[in-house]
Amino acid sequence: MFITSLYRITIFAWQSFWRNFWLSLVTITIIILTFISVNFLIIINISTDAAINIVKDKVDVSVYFKPEVAEPQVNEVKTYLSSLTQVKEIGYVSQQEALENFRQTHRNDSDIIESLAELKDNPIGATLQIKAKNIESYPEIMQVLDNSKYNDLILDKNFEDHKVYIEKIQSLSANIRKVGLILSGTFFLIALLIVFNTIRVAIYTHRHEIGVMKLVGATNWFIRAPFLVEAVFYGIIACVASIVIVYPILNFIQPYLNNFFLSQDFNVISYFNQNFFKIFGLELLVVILLNIISSSIAIRRYLRV
């Protein structure tokens, strides 16, 4: 009997879905927009995370020594820094290499090249390129270096630029996330109201059937359930439609992301594939839950059994 009733409830819900087809279509469209905005938020999240990781990976601190500092002293500093737990690796650029690099960088600037030629001694000191295990450790390493006896040997350090760069990405992504959240929240709210109204209209359209159902002794849950099932239909159909829409969008943006990251490593499609059930399953659950809440309120308000 339960299976029979469940089957009939589903049939009634499906009939109701088609009877108010245009209203159902509008409802589904709004839920699809909600799904897409949430997925857009996910794309933003994973893209900015990837961007930050790439930048973090490229971050290092260059410590420029004064030209008069000799190689053994630089090596001493290198050994000292290597002993710090925060440090991952240290690269050494000798005075000669540093000069070559400088020449290469300014090879088109004849004034600089000529000035260098006039100088007897190498005006550029050696450089140590420090990579920390964690990006948060750089200020700490810098502090250790500042307070060490080697501070006088150092001409300059260049950490601040990277820090600003990362902070900019983080602030930009936080702002985009905020906009995305507001957008998703708005769509969620609109979807809730639309589902509420659709169920209200469905109840009105079925008022004769409801009256007969009550008259012949249908149970309250049997009268109410088709409207809840109808709301669940909206969620399922919108979810399937949003999958069909989101994947071509991912395909479209993937080349742009590859260009942006200058790498093929970050693949948003494979991220969605790997987390397919986690992403769409969770979204579907939330939408179904919200639809049920919304339609329950409409049923409680407008369906007197």
Place this chain on the structure above:
Amino acid sequence: MIIFKNVSKLYQSDVIALKNVNLHIKPKEFISIVGRSGTGKTTLVKTLIAEEIPTSGKVIIGGWDITNIKPAEVPVLRRQIGVVFQDFKLLGKKTVFENVAFALEVCGTDRSKILEIVPQVLKIVSLTGKEDRYPIQLSGGEQQRVAIARSLVHRPKILIADEPTGNLDSFNTQEIMELLLKINEFGTTVVLVTHNREVVNSINKRVITLDNGTVVSDQKVGKYLI
């Protein structure tokens, strides 16, 4: 047995629909409840199917006090009481068969059982052969017979007919009355609510007359008084 014990129903605290109604209706009885419009006949019917709760007094059906019936018990009660109305309350997009079957479908009856019961009740109301017609393709009398068939699918002990002939001509009225008498002969208690004088006077059954919400007359073999 249907018992009304000092039943009163007030709307908005000052509109009296029923006032101290006391009634005993025996099983298999055929009674007519008559009276002018607005005398409380429909309220009486509504208290029987728990659509209205009496303000005071008790309504007992087959030993079951339904005065303060729980919402979950209402469907159980309604499956034991068949009801037909003046406006038939048929679903226009369903055929005769589907309209009757609908009453069983919404109560979870198996398809095989539906295919067994529906032809039986359609035979009782003489609608065999018209199963595939839509209400709009039927006469008023036939539509009312579909409504009666629908009310019979749960094999109710009581059938309430609220102005069943109100929209019918005299020929169809006669047909419906014969059908109600036939159903009564099968052992179903029939409560007929009407203000059709000719109908009441022709059947020679018990007549209860209501006026301003009170029972002013209860005759075993009665006539339409007012």
